[in-house]
Amino acid sequence: MREALRGLTTRGRSFLAAGAAAVLSALILGEKDLLRVAILLAVLPLLAAVYVGRSRYKLACTRSLEPHRVPVGSNARIVLRLQNMSRLPTGTLLLEDRLPYALGSRPRVVLERLGAQQASSVAYTVRADVRGRYEVGPLVVRLTDPFGLCELTRAFPSVDELTVIPQVVSLPSVRLTGEYTGSGDSRARSVAVHGEDDSATREYRRGDDLRRVHWKSTARTGELMVRREEQPWESRATVVLDTRAYAHRGEGPTASFEWAVAAAASAAVHFRTAGYRVRLVTEIGVDTDATEPDGDGLLLDQLADVTASQRSDIATLVEQVRRRSDNSVIVALLGALTVAEAELLAGLRGNRTTCVAVLIDSSTWMNLTPAERVEADRAHSAAALSLQESGWRVVGVGHGDQLPSLWPQLDRGSQGFAWRAAMAETVAGGVK
Template sequence: MAAGSGRARSVLTLRGRCLVGGGLALGLTGAVLGERSLVELAGFVLALPLLAALTVGRRRLRMTTRRSVTPSRVPRGAPAEVVLELVNSGTRRGGLWLLTEHVPPALGRPHRFSVAGLAAGAATTVRYRLLGRHRGRYQLGPLQLRIVDPFGLVERTGTGTGTAPLAVVPRVRPLGRGGPGGEHGSGGDGVPRALAVHGDDDVSVREYRRGDDMRKVHWRATARTGELMVRLEERPWRAQGTLLLDTRARAHLVAPAGRTAPDVPRPPGDDCPPTDSLEWLVEAAASIGMALVQRGAELRVVTATGELSSTPGRGGLGAEELLDRLAVVGPSRGTDLSAAVSAACRAAGDGPLICLLGAVGPDDVADLVRLRPGPATGLAVLVDITGWGDPVPSRRRGIAGAALDALAAQREEAAAVLAGAGWRVTTATAGQDVAEVWAALGAVPAGARA
């Protein structure tokens, strides 16, 4: 990147403007009083910025920059190191260079450096660190160069065109072995069986539904139960998992950009807890999704705005794809979850569906019960968003006691509806780690809630 590739311009500094103002006042005073010496002094004062401008204007902004970011993908809350290699590509020794590296506001303030007397063709290295406070994909740079005359009266600026990418992805928390399917083989109930990766033939059966292929009727189970039963699969079972991530803004308390949230309850040993309920859910999706991918599962993730895309030709998301897609997931404006529920149920088929939900009521989960009435695996985590509320009622994000009670009542009703339909349900709070919630979900019997 050549700094001179951008538009360069020379301007007076604050010191230069003050000097020009003083020179004009001195000349006007000398003219009024008839003091020739004051006028001559004013001419000398006014000549200094002019000479400085000529000096700075003769210097061409010739600098090449090579920028590297290590690592280029960091988990939220982790640092990244940026290395700037500056090369004086001109034919003369450089003067005083004042450098400003533009940084997205979500990552902090711009970084400023100074380099003096860099010989022609010589190089120097500047390093700085960034903390990935917020998820997202960012561009670091471009670099702005300022040349100042020795008296600090005139500066010339130029902006380069080169940038470097940095991705801040959600953290992946270890889940341990206590979650659904973590310690089970191919037997047992539907949840461990569906979440465990194995190669046995899946001979699970369910009740016949209108439209099912009659060739899949399991006659032995039909004779035993007295009702028409069909096979879930007749081929070797392929591990799969589908996540439904509730990203609706109305279902969360979303923290303003830059909030450090010192008052938010945090799990023990976590020095960078999620700043709001949506961040907690995204982190949970990353952790659970990575665990499923590592078990060999075919992973699909559906949000309130649609399914996260995967590489063409692949059936599901890979590990890096999952984190990259979740890095840019934000609150959505939609208020209805029905379209996302329908898409998630289609993606899951007869396989497991894990729902990560914000503030919901019984109406929000009615479609889940309606579209998955059979023995298909269903797990749900309902987040108590009030833990991320402002504890000071006078502030804008404060929640009144009546609203707290209403949210809790709706959440309990939704959990009861899901549990009554055979789902495993648990509630997550701001002070809980994803692993703790996942373990609690594994300990809940089918058709019950924690």
């Protein structure tokens, strides 16, 4: 009751003061009618306080996000359901859901009243242009009586999380060599002199299922032979994201780092759709192997949180990738590189590993003088040439380029010697 009295509005306090003054006047003047009016003025705010205070503890609220995970630039629908659990109707309700600044202004909704045991739902939409995880809530409800004499605030403690993931774009299919690694008896078998039929058999071992006996080979060799166990080939792709802050330029959603994050998301989902087992690696400790049915969501959630780091370097990134030796396809989204850093990355190129560098020229996200542009182009081309000579396929990215149009260049036939030509032109321009 004490808290309810503190919730009296200016109107309620005025009624209470007027009632006290009228009571005093009625006693002095001996006016019974004035005393009745005075009692009415004084009791009304008290009744309103009791009414609102009772309603305050008889409300239930639930919040649902549709969906919980949205791409950058998309809308999410948030539904609030408020139920009056008491046997008395409530007064006017003012709802305010607390939101972080990135999701926009706080929505305010007015409900006139809720009857006994009645429920009502309201919905609003939010939009985020910056990826990340955002807390939605808590919900604050202001309750008031029909006369506006008392107002109390209740905050529901529940908070929901909205995950804003990078924008994923569809990529065309390309043929990558060296993309299959396998296991089992079929992995390293060779063709014997008797032909392919014998290459799929081996000697009988104790415990083998007799239904796997290959009678033709048994008759020819004089020993019991069984068919080899065939295990499916497994496609594996590693998506590497360069998170070095000094390798990227630009601010906000249009920065080169955000381009790289969105490209990593699109590449990971593309490989997952194509049937690959995808691994996501960064030099700041992210090493996610997506094998679950909701692997896409796991990868995208990781990319929603990733940030550029001032303390990361290429050597750490290379060491992180080398923790697993079964990389068959490596697609690296890289910022600006020096030749020395490109030589470190060259060590990831194995005999059976196809390495593709999507090399971002972050200097194109800056306004440079002609002399600075020549120097930046020269450094970029030199790093690209170093990677290409070590066996990497290099795809260059400038400001404004779109990943779907660049993706077909991952094919071996598109590799060419474009970077050699770019290097020659840059050097020639510098000489002039």
